[in-house]
Amino acid sequence: MEDKTLKVQKDPLIHIAKRGDITIGKTIAIKAVAFLMAFIISSILLAASEGCNPFTFLGSLFSGSFGSGLSIWTTLKDMAILLGLGLALLPAFKMKFWNIGADGQTLIAALTSYMCLYFWHDKMPGALLCIICLIVAIASGIVWAIIPAIFKAKWNTNETLFTLMMNYVAIQCVAIFINKFATGGSNTLPVIYEGSLPMIYEYLTPILLIAIVTVVVALYIRHTKHGFELSLVGESVNTAKYVGINVKKVVIRTLIISGIICGLIGFILTNGLNHVVNTSSTGNKGFTAIIVVWLANFNPYFMILTTFMIVFLQRGTAELLTVTGSTNDSITMIVTSIFIFFIIGCTFFSRYKVLFRRNEEEKIDNKFFAFMAIIFGAISRFVTKNYVSVTKFFKKIFKIKEKEELVQNNSEDLKEEKIEEKEEDSGTPMVEQEVLNMKDGE
Numbered sequence: 001m002e003d004k005t006l007k008v009q010k011d012p013l014i015h016i017a018k019r020g021d022i023t024i025g026k027t028i029a030i031k032a033v034a035f036l037m038a039f040i041i042s043s044i045l046l047a048a049s050e051g052c053n054p055f056t057f058l059g060s061l062f063s064g065s066f067g068s069g070l071s072i073w074t075t076l077k078d079m080a081i082l083l084g085l086g087l088a089l090l091p092a093f094k095m096k097f098w099n100i101g102a103d104g105q106t107l108i109a110a111l112t113s114y115m116c117l118y119f120w121h122d123k124m125p126g127a128l129l130c131i132i133c134l135i136v137a138i139a140s141g142i143v144w145a146i147i148p149a150i151f152k153a154k155w156n157t158n159e160t161l162f163t164l165m166m167n168y169v170a171i172q173c174v175a176i177f178i179n180k181f182a183t184g185g186s187n188t189l190p191v192i193y194e195g196s197l198p199m200i201y202e203y204l205t206p207i208l209l210i211a212i213v214t215v216v217v218a219l220y221i222r223h224t225k226h227g228f229e230l231s232l233v234g235e236s237v238n239t240a241k242y243v244g245i246n247v248k249k250v251v252i253r254t255l256i257i258s259g260i261i262c263g264l265i266g267f268i269l270t271n272g273l274n275h276v277v278n279t280s281s282t283g284n285k286g287f288t289a290i291i292v293v294w295l296a297n298f299n300p301y302f303m304i305l306t307t308f309m310i311v312f313l314q315r316g317t318a319e320l321l322t323v324t325g326s327t328n329d330s331i332t333m334i335v336t337s338i339f340i341f342f343i344i345g346c347t348f349f350s351r352y353k354v355l356f357r358r359n360e361e362e363k364i365d366n367k368f369f370a371f372m373a374i375i376f377g378a379i380s381r382f383v384t385k386n387y388v389s390v391t392k393f394f395k396k397i398f399k400i401k402e403k404e405e406l407v408q409n410n411s412e413d414l415k416e417e418k419i420e421e422k423e424e425d426s427g428t429p430m431v432e433q434e435v436l437n438m439k440d441g442e
Helices: 024-049 054-066 069-094 102-120 126-155 159-181 204-223 225-235 237-242 247-274 285-295 302-324 330-351 367-426 430-441
Strands: 014-018 352-356
Touching: 024 054, 024 330, 024 367, 054 069, 054 302, 069 102, 069 204, 069 225, 069 247, 069 285, 069 302, 102 126, 102 159, 102 247, 102 285, 126 159, 126 247, 204 225, 204 247, 225 237, 225 247, 237 247, 285 302, 285 330, 302 330, 330 352
Parallel strands: none
Antiparallel strands: 014 352
């Protein structure tokens, strides 16, 4: 018989296991590593295609968003529009109604608002015209959102395809209006400033409006009966029906909210920012808003951070094109997509942990992965340590302030007690006693 050598069966090198609780430090470290990897890949791509070094790329990211006062205001304005579109999608997404028609709902609102300006700008006062434009824009946004909602509620149609097709219908409506009423053969509509939204210091007005909408949407979803109902419908339609919720009513009501917000955004674009409408008024931000909502895990406050990240990257890469003199506009989308890909990918590592096969010495049985584990562990410890230090620092400050207030209150109480004791001992109020003392001195 031939001798058969038994091969030792080794466990796989990598195991995937679901995480339990994860520390904030590890979460931040995972995202920091993802951001760093995205920056490295983007730098390599830009060096190969545009011939710029990583330092130029990094400098452009910050100068594009914060290089001047106007850049800061423009960044905040772009964030407000993108965040507003994300807030319009959020209630529907919480209900698992995949509304991807924010572009169309906003564009049709912008069109109807401009139509009011076009036909009535010389027939009524500007303030009244502005109010009418707002009402018409919100109404048209509601109509454009409620059509797929009714079809979904009544006949269970596919809302994704329905809302997507509504986007193209809205674009064609704008194109038809431009072809009909554009003057001078330029295929562009005239810019109309009558009935404009009053702007407070640069772009502060739309920023404040979207800030208010953010708070209202957060309170609506988290602290109202309607918000609880739409979340329950999203978790289980059958459970919602079992507890007596009218699912059809919830679907239509939620899409009305989306239409209201999209109508407001369309009004802001026409009456506040552009004063005209065209087929690219929204700049496809409605599709980018989908990413904003998903990256924030349906949290309206976290959406502010994801919005900032996307606008920061878009404006930074646009500034890079100006610095390098490149005309390749697709670089902006490519770089932004790389960062979004890595950030989305890092959510996997936030929910699951990667376990490596270990040798007899309880060390990772692979030199490369062992080295990477040491680096990631160092980053995680560094972030956790600084996070804890900053948290303790602020807690200490607040405790000091609380102690100072307590000491001040106690000292005032002691003063009042001493005054009362003196009054009791002398039998005369302190004010009268001081007057008597002055007379005795004279």
